[in-house]
Amino acid sequence: MADMLQFDLVSPERSLASFEASEVQIPGSEGDMTAMPNHAPVLTTLRPGVLSVSGADGVQDFLVTGGFAEVSTNGVTILAERAFAKADATQSDIDTLLAETKSAMEGATDAALDAAQKAHADVVAVAAELGLNAA
Amino acid sequence: MPNLKDLKNRIESVKSTRKITKAMQMVASAKLRRAQEAAQAGRPYAKRFNSVMAGLAASVGGNEGGPKLLTGTGSDKTHLLVVMTAERGLCGGFNSNISKLARQSAQALLAEGKTVKILTVGKKGRDALRRDLGDHFIGHVDLSDVKNVGYDNASAIAQDVLSRFDAGEFDVAKIFFSEFGSVVSQVPTELQVIPAKFEGEADESAFYDYEPSEEAILTDLLPRGVATQIFTALLENGASEQGARMSAMDNATRNAGEMIDKLTIEFNRSRQAVITNELIEIISGAEAL
Numbered sequence: 001m002a003d004m005l006q007f008d009l010v011s012p013e014r015s016l017a018s019f020e021a022s023e024v025q026i027p028g029s030e031g032d033m034t035a036m037p038n039h040a041p042v043l044t045t046l047r048p049g050v051l052s053v054s055g056a057d058g059v060q061d062f063l064v065t066g067g068f069a070e071v072s073t074n075g076v077t078i079l080a081e082r083a084f085a086k087a088d089a090t091q092s093d094i095d096t097l098l099a100e101t102k103s104a105m106e107g108a109t110d111a112a113l114d115a116a117q118k119a120h121a122d123v124v125a126v127a128a129e130l131g132l133n134a135a
Numbered sequence: 136m137p138n139l140k141d142l143k144n145r146i147e148s149v150k151s152t153r154k155i156t157k158a159m160q161m162v163a164s165a166k167l168r169r170a171q172e173a174a175q176a177g178r179p180y181a182k183r184f185n186s187v188m189a190g191l192a193a194s195v196g197g198n199e200g201g202p203k204l205l206t207g208t209g210s211d212k213t214h215l216l217v218v219m220t221a222e223r224g225l226c227g228g229f230n231s232n233i234s235k236l237a238r239q240s241a242q243a244l245l246a247e248g249k250t251v252k253i254l255t256v257g258k259k260g261r262d263a264l265r266r267d268l269g270d271h272f273i274g275h276v277d278l279s280d281v282k283n284v285g286y287d288n289a290s291a292i293a294q295d296v297l298s299r300f301d302a303g304e305f306d307v308a309k310i311f312f313s314e315f316g317s318v319v320s321q322v323p324t325e326l327q328v329i330p331a332k333f334e335g336e337a338d339e340s341a342f343y344d345y346e347p348s349e350e351a352i353l354t355d356l357l358p359r360g361v362a363t364q365i366f367t368a369l370l371e372n373g374a375s376e377q378g379a380r381m382s383a384m385d386n387a388t389r390n391a392g393e394m395i396d397k398l399t400i401e402f403n404r405s406r407q408a409v410i411t412n413e414l415i416e417i418i419s420g421a422e423a424l
Contacts, residue, residue, distance in 0.1 A: 010183060012286040012366050014176035029355075030346050043187065044346040045355050068356065070187060070343075079183055081286065081359060 003037040006075035007053055009062060011083045016062070017053075024076045025052040026069045027122075035071045042071040048097065048122040050086060050129060051078060061086035063126060065097060086130065094132050097123045139409070142402040146395060153391035159225065160384035167318070167377035173283070174315065174370040181367045188360055189333040190343075191353050202350075204297075204357040207330035208306045213250040215273075215305040215329075216241055217296065219312040219368055220260030221376040222279040227383035229313060229321060229376055234263035236323040237311045241268055252305055256292060256369075273304075284373055289366030296365075297358055300329060308361075312368040313375040319382055321375035328364050331357060 007021040023036045027049025033042075048065040066081035084093065101120035108116050127133065192205055218237045220230045237260070241251045253268060255261040256276040265272070276292055278284065296308060308329035313321045345352055 008179075010180045012177055012180045012289075012363060013173070015179050028346060041343045042346060043191075043343040043352060045352050066359065068187070068352065070183070077183060079180055079187075081290075081362075 021055040156387040163381040170374040213305040215308040217310040220257035226380035229379035230259040293362035315374040
């Protein structure tokens with residue numbers, strides 16, 4: 001298959017991954033989307049979720065929160081505030097995220113509360129997928 | 136004429152000072168490498184982020200009623216200065232250069248009749264500014280327990296700044312930090328973060344679909360932009376601090392070496408003088424007989 005796209009995953013602290021991929025599943029804030037080569041250019045914000053990349057050496061999963069994804073015809077760049085390989089995610093990572101979304105829910109009203117609750121639910125869903133405790 | 140014992144003691148004490156400064160220099164150079172790597176690793180994110188933001192800001196920013204973080208509150212009465220310095224001294228002019236720039240800027244603003252509020256990050260800047268501008272302090276962020284500055288630290292500072300902005304405590308925010316040029320050049324820098332200004336080329340080649348809308352993305356990303364800028368500044372500061380300390384300690388080591396040479400010559404001279412004196416005494420004693 002000649003059609004590959006350049007995949008980059010960057011967090012503020014370092015560049016986590018950069019390789020050729022055939023498809024990338026992005027947890028967009030409006031819903032999941034899969035980007036393949038020659039996808040129309042899209043810019044979307046992310047929700048806490050699992051980013052799944054099919055590359056030459058199989059599928060790699062990353063846990064990402066906060067940030068955005070930039071899809072162009074020949075590449076996908078994910079700028080995530082926090083990102084780690086799914087295998088490396090631990091209970092304490094989830095706990096930090098949960099504590100954050102919980103504190104965001106406190107004192108929030110209307111639209112902000114809505115967004116915070118959504119983020120919280122997303123983290124809980126991610127925890128469930130990883131088989132970790134979401135208490 | 137100082138006696139021999141005193142000179143010997145002084146030479147010993149300067150020698151041990153030299154050992155300490157030498158060790159500090161080596162520690163700083165090791166830390167500098169790590170800090171530089173961290174700054175380098177953070178660059179791709181900041182660069183991409185800024186170019187996307189520049190594009191978004193250009194297309195949305197002109198509209199009336201855009202996000203306040205971008206367009207400002209419509210006034211510039213109250214300025215928040217975030218002064219970022221080191222937690223430790225002994226790094227040459229690093230801390231005082233940043234403080235000096237911040238002080239000048241604050242005094243210029245005060246002279247224009249604006250209100251100035253100061254948030255200090257790092258102990259040294261707080262100490263330096265307290266005497267002149269202590270009344271304007273509204274908070275302090277202590278990073279002395281933090282070994283390696285992470286995005287979380289930056290994000291916490293940004294949260295603090297943003298919640299003050301939402302509460303209407305200020306109209307314009309600027310950060311003061313030192314940009315890392317090289318080991319011998321660190322440039323104290325002033326950067327406006329609110330209302331946001333994005334430098335960098337907007338990507339004109341691609342016309343993106345936005346999901347959700349451009350405005351929603353911008354509103355979501357602007358607070359992150361503040362955090363990103365603060366994080367970049369912290370990293371630059373970290374590298375600058377170590378660079379400044381390294382060259383300061385290098386100088387100190389060299390000065391100590393020169394001092395030891397000088398003292399050793401003086402020591403040898405006085406020893407010779409004592410010997411000559413004794414000889415003269417012996418000879419004149421023998422002649423008297």
